[in-house]
Amino acid sequence: MRNIKYAILGGGPSGLTIAHALISRGVPDHDVVVIEKERTVGGLCRSEEVDGAPLDIGGGHFLDVRNNEVLDFLFCFLPKDEWNEFERIAKIRLRVIEVDHPLESNLWQLPKADQVDYLESISRARAVHGDPAPEAFADWIVWKLGERIAQDYMMPYNRKIWARDFGELGTYWLKKLPDVSFRETLRSCLDGRPLGSLPAHGRFLYPKRFGYGEVWRRMGEALGESLVANCAVEAIDLVSRTINGRWRAGTIISTIPWTQWPKFCAVGREMESQMGALRRTSIDIDYVPHTLGSRSHWIYEPDEAIAYHRLLLRSNFCQASRGYWTETNSCRSPSAVGWRHRNEFAYPVNTRGKPMAVTKILEWAASKGIVGAGRWGKWEHMNSDVAVAESLAAVKNHLANGKWA
Ligand SMILES: Cc1cc2nc3c(=O)[nH]c(=O)nc-3n(C[C@H](O)[C@H](O)[C@H](O)COP(=O)(O)OP(=O)(O)OC[C@H]3O[C@@H](n4cnc5c(N)ncnc54)[C@H](O)[C@@H]3O)c2cc1C
Known part of the structure; x- marks a missing residue:
């Protein structure tokens, strides 16, 4: 059993950023642990080598260029000159015509x-x-x-x-x-020209020689012994704040889905019902080794006769690659014909009752010395730049005045 100040559950962008932000602001690294169930960190932002080139297994991932604090932080791990900048080409297929998004x-x-x-x-x-x-x-x-x-x-x-x-x-x-x-x-x-404010990713960065997962992989590597990968959180003692019987933490920071918590500990009937009310979708990523003629980075496909909803043309943003991948809600996926990765937790669903459920869960968590952070701690569609920005701000606040929010 080890006593530590901060146990961070989940080694996705949020967990990794919180760990680095704590350590870079003076918390000794032996007081921080990131516990990640997969062998590689990065969560939904991981990449794997498929057909000789990187493929982003959580779906199409591009770094928004608009927050300089986030960029400066990420450039510490994957320097600026290792990224390409693109003006996005995103299309919507309307029957036979492709129109910009x-x-x-x-x-x-x-x-x-x-x-x-x-x-x-x-x-x-x-x-x-x-x-x-x-x-x-x-x-x-x-x-x-x-x-x-x-x-x-x-x-x-x-x-x-x-x-x-x-x-x-x-x-x-x-x-x-x-x-x-x-x-x-x-x-x-x-x-005869576009007007109106551009949505996220009007311009975006993508690594020159790697997939999007590289920046998070390096961030994990830089954590050294503060990262424990290949270790799923399975049991939490709420009174002593002990995780898996291995770490006793001053504060637990949860970036993993709340829906898992009733399996780890007795959260009580009310919390079981609030956590059980949260919904998410799963997304299948399927690789197709055929290079399409379009210059688009991605294409939205609303035709309901086609299973996938988005095509990612990796040869247009990932150097020395071919082929494309599709993103399909797992409920609609036909059987896989080639390489496939299923993301069980992909999109938090914005149900009518979600805001109230999340408020109650976070209040309950705070009363136990637990902080909810990131996509699954807040149950929000946040992009990775927002996950990083919120994590940096939360640590800054916490170290300045003891408050995480
Ligand atoms: C299809 C799709 C496209 C996206 N496109 C973009 C994009 O273009 N640009 C962008 O910036 N963002 C994009 N995002 C959002 C981005 O993926 C998230 O913002 C980011 O991953 C959030 O990081 P996180 O750490 O909060 O959550 P996650 O990345 O989900 O990390 C959570 C971590 O917790 C771990 N975990 C879960 N359960 C346990 C357990 N029991 N024990 C230990 N560890 C556990 C998981 O393995 C994972 O590593 C996209 C997301 C999706 C689904």
Whole structure:
């Protein structure tokens, strides 16, 4: 049994960043341990060599360029000159035409008659008329974007990626979607160019010689003995804050899914029900050794007759590679025909009840000296740059005033 100050559960981007942030701010490394169940760290951001080149096994992963503090931190492990910068090319397949994403900014790429139809439909959207936002997911999409974009893209695409009844989904998270006004859409059709603010990854970085997983692999390596990989958390004593009977921690930082916690310890009936209410999707990544002609980095596929919802053309961002991979909700996946990796925990689902459940879980956790962090600690769709930014900020706060939030 070892006494330590900080036990970090999970060696994905969040856990690794928290460990480095603590150590670089003066916490002795023997007081920090990261416990990771897989042999390699990086979580959803891991890469593997497939068909002679790196493949990102958690799906398409690109580093947003907008947060300099995050970039400076990551460049300590994979220096700036080891990354390529790209202006993203992301398309949506609308039957036989490929249009740049987001659709509302790029309707101008469609034949004129279609532009007129879409514009007419958006002009009738209730958001354009200042009506209040509805509560139901499907109604919200029509309210914001009009019937045509809803029917041709948003509804089928969301049915594919979530594979669940829309009635379960909340709308609070939709404010993260690109916000393009009707005036901007109209103007872009008249001018024949995109207008409106660019969504995440308008420009992105990707390693020159490696997959996205390399930066996290190096971060894990730099932790030395503070990292214990290939060791799943299996038992937690809430009173003594002991993990697997091996580490007794002052603070436990959980970046692993809360839905696992009832297996580790007696969390009580109320917490079992809150944790059990959290939902997630699993995503299959399938590699296809055929190089497509498109220049796109990725393509969204709303056609429900096709199982996958996104294609990643790795030969367009990963040097000396060929082929592409697909991302498919595991519920919709046909049997694998080639290389496949299943990500059991891929997307937290934004159900109506999630915000309240997460608030209660985090309150319960805080009362036990446990902190929830990262994608699964907050149960939020955060990209890796946000996971890093939040982890750096949380450690800074904690060391300055004892508070993690
Ligand atoms: C399809 C897809 C595409 C994405 N695209 C992008 C992108 O382009 N750019 C971007 O920046 N981000 C992207 N993301 C988001 C990115 O993957 C996450 O932000 C990031 O992985 C969050 O890191 P994390 O450490 O919080 O969680 P995770 O990466 O999920 O790490 C959690 C870790 O906990 C470990 N763990 C789980 N259970 C246990 C246990 N019992 N014991 C020990 N360890 C355990 C896991 O093995 C894992 O290593 C994408 C995600 C998906 C699913």
